Structure formats: C-alpha cells, structure tokens
Amino acid sequence: MSKSEDPIIQTHAARSWRIWLVVFLLALIVAGITSKLLSLYGDDQAFLRSQGDARTLRxxxxxxxxxxxxxxxxxxxxxxxxxxxxxxxxxxxxxQHGGLTxxxxxxxxxPHELKSVLTANPERRFLYLKRQVTPxxxxxxxxxxxxxxxxxxxxxxxxxxxxxxxxxxxxxxxxxxxxxxxxxxxxxxxxxxxxxxxxxxxxxxxxxxxxxxxxxxxxxxxxxLSIDLRLQYMAYRELKAAVESHRADAGSAVVLDVKTGEVLALVNQPSYNPNDRSELKTDALRNRALTDLFEPGSTMKPLTVAAAMMSGQYTRDSIIDTSPGYIRVGGASIKDHRNYGKLDLTGIITKSSNVGVTRLALEMPHDTVRNLLHNVGLGRDTGTGFPGERTGVLPFLAERQRVERATMSYGYGLSTTLLQLAQAYVPLAADGIMRPATLLKQTQTPAGTRVLPPGVGPQVLDMLETVISAKGTGRRAAVEGYRVGGKTGTVHKASGGGYAEDKYVSVFAGVAPLTNPRLVIAVMVDNPKGQEYYGGLVAAPIFSRIAAGSLRLLNVPPDKWPEPPSTHVAMQ
Known part of the structure; x- marks a missing residue:
C-alpha cells in the first residue's frame, strides 16, 4: 500500500479543509459585520439619526x-x-398604573369611568380628558x-x-x-x-x-372700545330694573357721545353670564340694540319738522291747523288724541300731533322726509362692523303713495335699530353735523358730514325741551339741574300682517344737556305689561336716570340751576 493511500493522512487532510472553510466563513461574517458598521457610521448615519429623532423629537x-x-x-x-x-x-x-385612581x-x-373612556378608544392617539383646568x-x-x-x-x-x-x-x-x-x-x-x-x-x-x-x-x-364701563354698569342697572318692574319681554338702551359718535354705553335685556354659559338661552344672545328692528313711532316727528324747516316752506312760527283732530288721507283716517286746533311747529312736537306732521309731509315734495331720514343714517349700515347688525327698512315712496308718506312722517312704515335711532338724533344735537356711531375709542374728533343747515338743529332741540315740560308727553324724562329734551314714542307691535291692540314698544330718544349737548340717549322697552305702556311712562324715566347718572360720572356741569327763592323787603 502506497503512502498516499494511508487512511490517517486522508483523514487529516479532510479535517484541515473543513477548518479552513470554517475560518473562511467566519472571516466573511466578520467582514460583513465590519462593512455594515462602517455603512451605519458612514452613509446611513444621517438616515438613522433622522429616524431616531422622529421617534423622540417633537x-x-x-x-x-x-x-x-x-x-x-x-x-x-x-x-x-x-x-x-x-x-x-x-x-x-x-x-394598570397605580396613579389612575x-x-x-x-x-x-x-376610576371605572376613566378606564372606560380610555378602553373605548384603543386605536386613537389623542383623546381629551379635561379642558381648561388650572395650572x-x-x-x-x-x-x-x-x-x-x-x-x-x-x-x-x-x-x-x-x-x-x-x-x-x-x-x-x-x-x-x-x-x-x-x-x-x-x-x-x-x-x-x-x-x-x-x-x-x-x-x-x-x-x-x-x-x-x-x-x-x-x-x-x-x-x-369706546365704552365707559362706569356708564355701562349704571345703564345696565337702570334698564334691568325697569324691564323687571314692567314685566317687559326685552329692552335696550344706547348712550352716544355727540361730539365723537362714540358709543359710551350699550345695554340689553335679557342678558347672560359669558363666564358660565351652562344655562344659556338662545334668546339672550341677541344684541338687540343692533339686531332687533322696530318702528320708531313718534320719535321721528322731530326729524319730520327738521325736514320741513330745511325745505324753506316753514319756519318755527308757521301755523298748522290740526282741526278737527283727524285727517283723511286716501282711505285712511289719521287721528290725534284730541283736537289741538292751530299749532306752530313747536306745538306739533309738544303735543305729538300726528295730524300736524302729516300735513307737513304731504305739503312738501314727496321725497323730502325720506331723504333726511336716509341722510341721518336710517336704512343704512352704521359702520360699526358688529356681526349681525341690521340696516333697517326705509322704503322709497312715490308721490302717489300719500298714506305711506303720511305714516312715515310719524314713524310707521319704516324700521330701525335703537343704535340707528340714537345716531339719527346726533345731527340735532351737533348743529347739523352727522357723525357715524363707533364702538372703538377715537383718538381725534371725526370731521363728520353736514346734513342739516346751521341753526335748524338748535331750534328743534328747543322744541324737544317742551316735551319735558308740564305740557308735554315726556315729563318723566326731566333731569334735575339740567336742560334736557327728547321725544316719546309708543308703537303698536306688528302682528299677523297688522298691529296688535294690546302689545306695544315704548321708546324715548333725547339729548342732554341742551346748553352744550354732550349725550344722545335712546331707550326701547319691548312689550311692557300692566297699566303703563306709553313711552312717556315707561321709557322716559329710564332716560332720566341714565342721563342723570351719565352726566354726573362725566363731570358735566349743570346748566339749569334752580331759581333762588324770591325775597320781599317789608315796607315800614
């Protein structure tokens, strides 16, 4: 047997080959690991870092x-x-965390409610447990x-x-x-x-x-804002008390600065607490002074008289015959409370004569009254930017629409918001200058727009002062120590295509003080119930209290000092 055929030698060679194969495979594994490590620390480092950050950085x-x-x-x-x-x-x-309880x-x-909330949404990644808690x-x-x-x-x-x-x-x-x-x-x-x-x-x-x-x-x-919180609190208190005492459905009051058009106070009833709206009723959300429309009634008569004086056809002393206390216009009969006979323009305002302003309106060009009402802001946006503010309705009237022209002269057939009504009285108090109402504080006095000739406004203010006198309809609007003027309005509420006989809107709009006008105040009470419903009985006293409080808070000096008692020297 040859040496090459020795079994021992063959076995050794086979083992040697296997060892080298294992070494080679181990070397390959080491090389692969080394290559991967170099790759991870080299080319793939940025990718891996971004993946890690994505799981930890937010x-x-x-x-x-x-x-x-x-x-x-x-x-x-x-x-x-x-x-x-x-x-x-x-x-x-x-x-299973011990802190869940x-x-x-x-x-x-x-505890079971909390676990139920968490287990009911196992796939969600975000779930509110409680919002707006203390830090x-x-x-x-x-x-x-x-x-x-x-x-x-x-x-x-x-x-x-x-x-x-x-x-x-x-x-x-x-x-x-x-x-x-x-x-x-x-x-x-x-x-x-x-x-x-x-x-x-x-x-x-x-x-x-x-x-x-x-x-x-x-x-x-x-x-x-332009609001003075002191006046706001005071006006709100007075309005709320009056609405409750007269069991009215609602009410609003607005206080405007004559010189700037700024809204110094604007209040409504019913109201709500914005810090706790758990029992909020939808009806209480409305800013009624800006969103609710009503027919202004007799508060339009001073503007009709101003339009008559502007036309050049009438002066303060012009006489109008109101006999026999009513007038037929088309198929309608327009009445006064009684026959006032012959009245000058001041008397028409003092007595609140429907017949008197109807005669004025029908004897002037058909668009005279409507144009002035438009110029003082009725039927137009006031520009405050308040959401949902209404523009009201001021219809165009043809010459043949005599009944509509007549009713417009004393405040029917048109609709307005309370803020628009207050704004319409500003030109009367500012000698003809119209200044837009604003809810933001003004850094300088706006120029305004002239809508009445000089002198007309002061004359109408003098007429409005008579309404507060013993002869007028607004005696309860008087303010001790101050000259004030204004106009009452009592309007039947629209109902079912007509007017309800037992539902009213009580209105008063006025100016204080008259010597150097500073404030225009408008008040509206919706559907007062009970014995008193006239504007002079319901809205006028609210005006009086708001005006008195506002003038005091603004440090406006009195312009109507009480007359000293007369002294008589005894004759010896």
Missing part, C-alpha cells in the same frame, strides 16, 4: 396670548388667563407620571364685566376662537399667531428637554 405649538379688550379708560373687559388641557394617548396609556379624582371622574391641577396630573397622559398649556378667556357688557364683547369657544360680538368681529387680530418649539420626549411621550424655539408666539393685538 414640534409643539406655543399658544398665543389673545389680545386684551378694554373700555375707553383701560378697564379690562376680556382677558386671557393661563389654563391647561389634560389629554391621553390611549395606545400608550398604562391602564388619583387621576380620576383630579378629573372629577370615577396647579395640571402639575398634579404630570406628577403622577402615568405613561400616555399629558398636560398642555393654553389660555382661557375671562370676562370681568360679566353680563353687563356681554352683548358687545361676545365670547370665545373652548379653542379660543371668537363666536359672538366683538370677539368674533375682531377675531383675526385678537387671536395672534401660535409659536413652535422643538422638544425631546421619552418613550411614553413625556417632554424631557426643550431643544430650541422654532418660532416665537405672536400675541394678539389689544382692542380698546
């Missing part, structure tokens, strides 16, 4: 502070307070360290004036978006822009490190 929103709303003197009407929102990621929430207590829930409660929740339960910081709107100013200010929803009033009208500028920041989170979603700010939050712009 971009979070920084809530923007909503702008402050204040009155004209800087008193806050709407502020944003820091709060927090508690939310959960049901997919990551540990339902305490969490349920903090959220005013029962202290949020800190207590975070201290529990429950995986998947988080607290985010945000803001909650608070309204210090409550129901007193809510119809103007409105409110925001839980997400901080304006829903009503000026909060809605100026939502874009008030809300600002949220910021963004980069944070590092752990595997259960808790923020463990602030990396850097990506964009700073841009706070909303502040809004300063």
């Amino acid at each position: 971009t979070m929103l920084i809530p923007a502070h909503r702008g402050l709303i204040t009155d004209r003197n800087g008193e806050p009407l709407a502020v944003s307070a820091p709060v927090a929102t508690i939310w959960a990621d049901p997919l990551r929430t540990d339902l 305490r969490l349920a207590q903090l959220l005013d829930m029962k 202290e409660l949020a800190e207590a929740v975070e201290a529990l360290g429950i995986p998947g339960v988080h607290a985010d910081r945000e803001y909650k709107r608070y309204y210090p004036a409550g129901e007193v100013a809510t119809h103007l200010i409105g409110f925001t929803n839980v997400d901080g978006e304006g829903q009503e009033g000026l909060e809605l009208a100026y939502n874009h500028s008030l809300r600002g822009e949220p910021g963004r920041k980069l944070v590092l989170k752990d595997r259960v979603g808790r923020t463990i490190k602030h990396i850097r700010s990506l964009q700073d939050a841009d706070a909303g712009s502040d809004l300063q």
Whole structure:
C-alpha cells in the first residue's frame, strides 16, 4: 500500500479543509459585520439619526396670548388667563398604573369611568380628558407620571364685566376662537399667531428637554372700545330694573357721545353670564340694540319738522291747523288724541300731533322726509362692523303713495335699530353735523358730514325741551339741574300682517344737556305689561336716570340751576 493511500493522512487532510472553510466563513461574517458598521457610521448615519429623532423629537405649538379688550379708560373687559388641557394617548396609556385612581379624582371622574373612556378608544392617539383646568391641577396630573397622559398649556378667556357688557364683547369657544360680538368681529387680530418649539420626549411621550424655539408666539393685538364701563354698569342697572318692574319681554338702551359718535354705553335685556354659559338661552344672545328692528313711532316727528324747516316752506312760527283732530288721507283716517286746533311747529312736537306732521309731509315734495331720514343714517349700515347688525327698512315712496308718506312722517312704515335711532338724533344735537356711531375709542374728533343747515338743529332741540315740560308727553324724562329734551314714542307691535291692540314698544330718544349737548340717549322697552305702556311712562324715566347718572360720572356741569327763592323787603 502506497503512502498516499494511508487512511490517517486522508483523514487529516479532510479535517484541515473543513477548518479552513470554517475560518473562511467566519472571516466573511466578520467582514460583513465590519462593512455594515462602517455603512451605519458612514452613509446611513444621517438616515438613522433622522429616524431616531422622529421617534423622540417633537414640534409643539406655543399658544398665543389673545389680545386684551378694554373700555375707553383701560378697564379690562376680556382677558386671557393661563389654563391647561389634560389629554391621553390611549395606545400608550398604562391602564394598570397605580396613579389612575388619583387621576380620576383630579378629573372629577370615577376610576371605572376613566378606564372606560380610555378602553373605548384603543386605536386613537389623542383623546381629551379635561379642558381648561388650572395650572396647579395640571402639575398634579404630570406628577403622577402615568405613561400616555399629558398636560398642555393654553389660555382661557375671562370676562370681568360679566353680563353687563356681554352683548358687545361676545365670547370665545373652548379653542379660543371668537363666536359672538366683538370677539368674533375682531377675531383675526385678537387671536395672534401660535409659536413652535422643538422638544425631546421619552418613550411614553413625556417632554424631557426643550431643544430650541422654532418660532416665537405672536400675541394678539389689544382692542380698546369706546365704552365707559362706569356708564355701562349704571345703564345696565337702570334698564334691568325697569324691564323687571314692567314685566317687559326685552329692552335696550344706547348712550352716544355727540361730539365723537362714540358709543359710551350699550345695554340689553335679557342678558347672560359669558363666564358660565351652562344655562344659556338662545334668546339672550341677541344684541338687540343692533339686531332687533322696530318702528320708531313718534320719535321721528322731530326729524319730520327738521325736514320741513330745511325745505324753506316753514319756519318755527308757521301755523298748522290740526282741526278737527283727524285727517283723511286716501282711505285712511289719521287721528290725534284730541283736537289741538292751530299749532306752530313747536306745538306739533309738544303735543305729538300726528295730524300736524302729516300735513307737513304731504305739503312738501314727496321725497323730502325720506331723504333726511336716509341722510341721518336710517336704512343704512352704521359702520360699526358688529356681526349681525341690521340696516333697517326705509322704503322709497312715490308721490302717489300719500298714506305711506303720511305714516312715515310719524314713524310707521319704516324700521330701525335703537343704535340707528340714537345716531339719527346726533345731527340735532351737533348743529347739523352727522357723525357715524363707533364702538372703538377715537383718538381725534371725526370731521363728520353736514346734513342739516346751521341753526335748524338748535331750534328743534328747543322744541324737544317742551316735551319735558308740564305740557308735554315726556315729563318723566326731566333731569334735575339740567336742560334736557327728547321725544316719546309708543308703537303698536306688528302682528299677523297688522298691529296688535294690546302689545306695544315704548321708546324715548333725547339729548342732554341742551346748553352744550354732550349725550344722545335712546331707550326701547319691548312689550311692557300692566297699566303703563306709553313711552312717556315707561321709557322716559329710564332716560332720566341714565342721563342723570351719565352726566354726573362725566363731570358735566349743570346748566339749569334752580331759581333762588324770591325775597320781599317789608315796607315800614
């Protein structure tokens, strides 16, 4: 047997070959691992880092502070307070965590209710547990360290004036978006822009490190209103008391600054508390002074008289025969309360003669009265920008529409808001200058537009003062120490295509003080019930109390000092 055929040698060669094969395979494995490590630390490093960051780095929103709303003197009407929102990621929430019972207590829930909420939405990644909680409660929740339960910081709107100013200010929803009033009208500028920041989170979603700010939050712009909160409180108190005492359906009052057109107070009843809307009724939401329309009635007579004086056909001393106390126009009969006989223009206002203003309107060109009413703002947007504000109805009338022209002269057949009515009296108080109403504080006096010739307004104001006298219909509107003037209105409410015999709207519009007019005040009470329903009995006393309080708060000096008692020297 040859040496090459030795079995021992063959066995050794086979083993040697196997060893080298194993070594080679091990070398390949080492080479592969080394190559992969080099790849991970080289070409794939950026990709892996981005994947890791995607699982730990998050971009979070920084809530923007909503702008402050204040009155004209800087008193806050709407502020944003820091709060927090508690939310959960049901997919990551540990339902066996020992802190769940305490969490349920903090959220005013029962433990089984909390678990039911979390297990009912197992696939969701975001679930609100409770919104707008105090920062202290949020800190207590975070201290529990429950995986998947988080607290985010945000803001909650608070309204210090409550129901007193809510119809103007409105409110925001839980997400901080304006829903009503000026909060809605100026939502874009008030809300600002949220910021963004980069944070590092752990595997259960808790923020463990602030990396850097990506964009700073841009706070909303502040809004300063023309409202004087002192006058607002006082007017609201007086209106509410009157609406309750007369068991009326609703009421509104507006106070305008004659020199600027600024709304110093605007109140409504019924109202609501914007800080607690749990029992809010839809009927209470309306800002009636801007959205509710009514026929202004006899409060239009001073404007009809002003139009007559503008026409050049009449002067203050012109005599109108109102006998026999009624007048037939077409198929309609227009009546006064009694036969007032011959009246000058002042007497027509004092006695509130329907026959007198009808004769004036029908003897002038057919569009004279309508044109003046349009020029003083009736049938037009006031320009306040308030959501839902109505423009009213001021129809165009042809010359043949004699009945409609007659009824328009004493305030029927057209409709207006209370703010429009107040604005229409501004030219009477400002010697013919029309200044648009505004809800924002003015830094300078607007120029205005002349709508009455000089001298007409002051003459009409003198006529309106007689309405407050013992001979007039508005005696209860008198203000001690001040000359005031105004006009009453009592209007049957429209109902079923006609007018209800037992439902009324009581109105009063006036100016104070007359020596140097500062305020126009308009009051409307909807459907007062009981013995008193005339404007002179219901709305006029509200005007008196609001005017007295406003003039005192604004430090307007009296212009009607009481006459000293007469003294007689005894003759010896």
